[in-house]
Amino acid sequence: MDIEKSPGNREDAPTAPPLLPPAAPRWVKTFGIVALVLVLLFVVMHLMGRGLSGHMGHSGVTTHGEQP
């Protein structure tokens, strides 16, 4: 380890606050990728017709007293 370059050992140099915000943590990036994959999967499944029709509930059931 290069001791001279370690900021903690340079008492003469003022520690300037960073100008840019830190990058997103790894868990956020992983979470975002997994969420994106799941959303794409959901969209593809619906485009292939495996879900939206179920919201309409038009697969039939015969009920008592129902008129044809």
Place this chain on the structure above:
Amino acid sequence: VIMAPGLRKFVLTAHVTSSVGWLGAVAGFLALAVAGLTSHDAPMMRAAYLAMDRLTWLVIVPMNFASLLTGLLQSLGTTWGLFRHYWVLVKLLLTIPATILLLVHTQPMGYMARAAAATTTLSGADLHEARVQLVVASSAALLVLFVATTLSVYKPRGMTPYGWRKGRG
């Protein structure tokens, strides 16, 4: 506006209770949805869908809105903020679509309940697609709520650029 400690504890209690209650109610819904899908007993299926309809409107929907509202109060009324920390933001981004999907899925749920109420001979072949959808949707909701609960407990580190700028200023 930062809430007083007493009020903050009260809102936190309401938030934890409604959120965990929401998760538990969805788990109960999933159990009934699986029973409705796999059972060959017509009265059992009928009872399951009628119970799911009541559970949705009397427990799940109120708990959902209570959790969302108390979560917003809890974040905006404390130093956590709503957009400052990634874990709070991710929870919000999970809860809003979960709420929308819940409201969308009350439609097949209502249709199933009306069909179950109107007939005494609901069979395994009736409304198969809607019944599968209820199992899939409640499983996904349970996963989302489990992730949100985990985030609340662990509170993983990470400040958004907005939170970082607020912290400097």
